[in-house]
Amino acid sequence: MGNVISRAKLLVGAVYLINQTLNSLEKRLKKSPGLPVPNPSLPFWTVPKSSIAAIQQPLPDHADIVVVGSGITAASFVYNVLEADSALRVVVLEAREVCSGATGRNGGHINAPLWQDWIETKEQHGEKDARMLINFRLAHIKEMQAVASKEDILKESQVRETEHLEVHLDKDTFEETCEGLAAWKADMPEVAGDYEAVASAEAQAKYGITEGAAGVVVGPGGAMHPYRFVTNLFAKLLERYSDRFSIASHTPCTSIQAPTASTPYYTVRTPSGNVLATHVVHATNGWISHLVEPMRTKVVPTRGTMSAQRPGTALGRTTHDGQRSYVFYPGGLGYDYLTQLPAGEHELMFGGGWAAAALASALAELGCADDAAFSVPGAAHLAGALPLYFARDAWGREKGRTKAVWGGILGISADGLPWVGRLPHKLAGRAPPPASSAPRAPHKETGEARATTAAPGEWISAGYTGEGMVHAWMCGKALASMVLDKEDAIQDWFPETLRITEARWKKANLEEFISHKMSG
Ligand SMILES: Cc1cc2nc3c(=O)[nH]c(=O)nc-3n(C[C@H](O)[C@H](O)[C@H](O)COP(=O)(O)OP(=O)(O)OC[C@H]3O[C@@H](n4cnc5c(N)ncnc54)[C@H](O)[C@@H]3O)c2cc1C
Numbered sequence: 001m002g003n004v005i006s007r008a009k010l011l012v013g014a015v016y017l018i019n020q021t022l023n024s025l026e027k028r029l030k031k032s033p034g035l036p037v038p039n040p041s042l043p044f045w046t047v048p049k050s051s052i053a054a055i056q057q058p059l060p061d062h063a064d065i066v067v068v069g070s071g072i073t074a075a076s077f078v079y080n081v082l083e084a085d086s087a088l089r090v091v092v093l094e095a096r097e098v099c100s101g102a103t104g105r106n107g108g109h110i111n112a113p114l115w116q117d118w119i120e121t122k123e124q125h126g127e128k129d130a131r132m133l134i135n136f137r138l139a140h141i142k143e144m145q146a147v148a149s150k151e152d153i154l155k156e157s158q159v160r161e162t163e164h165l166e167v168h169l170d171k172d173t174f175e176e177t178c179e180g181l182a183a184w185k186a187d188m189p190e191v192a193g194d195y196e197a198v199a200s201a202e203a204q205a206k207y208g209i210t211e212g213a214a215g216v217v218v219g220p221g222g223a224m225h226p227y228r229f230v231t232n233l234f235a236k237l238l239e240r241y242s243d244r245f246s247i248a249s250h251t252p253c254t255s256i257q258a259p260t261a262s263t264p265y266y267t268v269r270t271p272s273g274n275v276l277a278t279h280v281v282h283a284t285n286g287w288i289s290h291l292v293e294p295m296r297t298k299v300v301p302t303r304g305t306m307s308a309q310r311p312g313t314a315l316g317r318t319t320h321d322g323q324r325s326y327v328f329y330p331g332g333l334g335y336d337y338l339t340q341l342p343a344g345e346h347e348l349m350f351g352g353g354w355a356a357a358a359l360a361s362a363l364a365e366l367g368c369a370d371d372a373a374f375s376v377p378g379a380a381h382l383a384g385a386l387p388l389y390f391a392r393d394a395w396g397r398e399k400g401r402t403k404a405v406w407g408g409i410l411g412i413s414a415d416g417l418p419w420v421g422r423l424p425h426k427l428a429g430r431a432p433p434p435a436s437s438a439p440r441a442p443h444k445e446t447g448e449a450r451a452t453t454a455a456p457g458e459w460i461s462a463g464y465t466g467e468g469m470v471h472a473w474m475c476g477k478a479l480a481s482m483v484l485d486k487e488d489a490i491q492d493w494f495p496e497t498l499r500i501t502e503a504r505w506k507k508a509n510l511e512e513f514i515s516h517k518m519s520g
């Protein structure tokens with residue numbers, strides 16, 4: 001009898017706790033992420049700072065394009081617009097230091113979801129679109145390598161190919177991933193041939209991972225130093241296009257005012273003054289729904305935790321000092337991810353921690369846009385897990401491990417895919433400037449004055465769901481073509497499934513997405 005009563009009490013307590021957790025989650029999801037907090041935690045990537053970190057060029061009265069945000073989305077968009085040989089005047093507004101959002105705080109992986117969501121994506125979008133999406137993701141490593149090489153920033157940005165290992169500690173998740181892999185291999189043998197599942201004993205011997213591992217999937221991957229990639233690229237562009245490109249850091253966009261009869265442009269407001277603009281590009285990812293309120297619950301700010309740690313004395317032999325990258329699935333919710341710097345102390349850039357956190361702590365990161373702090377349970381897990389993921393002799397002796405811990409804000413998309421393109425009028429909530437406000441230039445052959453961009457408007461590329469390094473660059477490039485009215489240029493490679501439409505917006509349902517992910 002006593003037993004029954006205490007069980008009932010426990011149940012009431014649990015229901016109460018879950019109810020409280022869900023209530024506060026709901027509140028957070030409805031709230032604006034606000035402007036980025038002014039005192040973010042310090043990521044290891046940003047030491048030493050870029051020379052342009054605090055650049056604050058004077059605001060022009062008018063710009064053809066105002067870009068809000070200065071991460072990899074902004075960098076790609078701006079690079080591809082400026083390099084397209086137009087005369088457009090572009091301004092980047094950044095609330096804090098340049099590249100102080102997710103791009104300067106992430107795990108540095110260029111590892112595309114391939115087989116992991118293949119069966120699902122094929123079911124939802126059909127095989128043709130699913131293939132296009134895979135090829136789009138896979139294109140990132142080559143494209144960013146080509147840009148880094150052309151711009152002579154390959155060394156700084158560390159864009160490189162890795163041997164990537166997806167390590168499963170749990171037998172069930174390993175079996176599941178093997179099923180996905182087999183299906184993907186059957187459908188896309190032309191690219192899937194390089195990826196192989198290796199079961200436990202062989203995997204341990206070959207890759208120096210823990211004997212607790214059920215197996216790994218091995219194949220080509222990539223890693224980079226995203227902060228240096230973006231800041232070095234911006235520095236080059238500032239020099240090359242000093243007459244028509246500028247960056248104002250510490251200049252948040254606080255609101256955007258619709259055009260009026262007397263001012264046929266957007267008025268982009270900041271504490272340092274206003275800029276009149278023909279186009280506004282939202283490159284704010286996790287913060288998107290502050291200025292674009294209808295994107296609330298469609299792109300959800302979510303805090304991730306990252307750390308930089310010294311490897312054990314022997315580990316370099318196993319990780320090849322940065323030429324391997326890893327994702328560890330401990331079983332349960334989420335995963336931990338590891339890249340290693342190819343230089344210096346070969347620091348391990350290790351993030352995740354969701355899997356180890358209790359449900360309530362994991363959920364507390366959803367809807368959280370505060371990167372001044374990080375998840376303590378997440379960080380505690382990260383601080384202990386690394387040596388346990390490798391075989392004892394592969395790790396070696398300890399050297400004093402954690403050098404830095406920080407938080408970062410990613411943007412979870414309610415249907416798992418990024419949102420790219422012209423913001424439909426209804427979602428923008430503001431009317432665009434009239435077509436006559438588009439910049440004009442004489443046509444090369446006829447000499448007739450023609451608009452050099454698509455019709456004025458607001459544009460977005462956001463919601464990479466923690467996988468920005470295999471989506472953001474090509475999304476930014478596609479967005480540049482859209483704004484330049486060169487849709488033909490992207491037809492062959494841009495997955496239309498990523499385009500933002502009102503219909504997709506209506507359909508995307510966060511609860512469904514989350515409950516689906518949680519049930520595995
Ligand atoms: C901890 C963590 C680990 C991750 N690991 C990986 C990984 O290993 N691989 C991977 O592929 N992806 C990873 N991601 C995701 C990836 O970092 C992001 O998808 C990507 O960086 C997003 O780039 P972005 O330019 O769109 O946004 P951000 O880099 O976040 O840039 C947005 C910028 O907008 C600014 N801003 C916001 N609001 C305003 C405003 N109103 N006015 C002016 N400026 C504003 C912000 O300060 C910020 O600088 C990770 C993310 C996090 C947080």
Ligand SMILES: *[C@@H]1O[C@H](CO)[C@@H](O)[C@H](O)[C@H]1NC(C)=O
Pocket residue numbers: 015016019020023
């Ligand atoms: C859950 O919380 C809501 C809002 O506070 C409350 O109305 C409801 O009664 C609670 N339900 C339970 C089962 O505690």
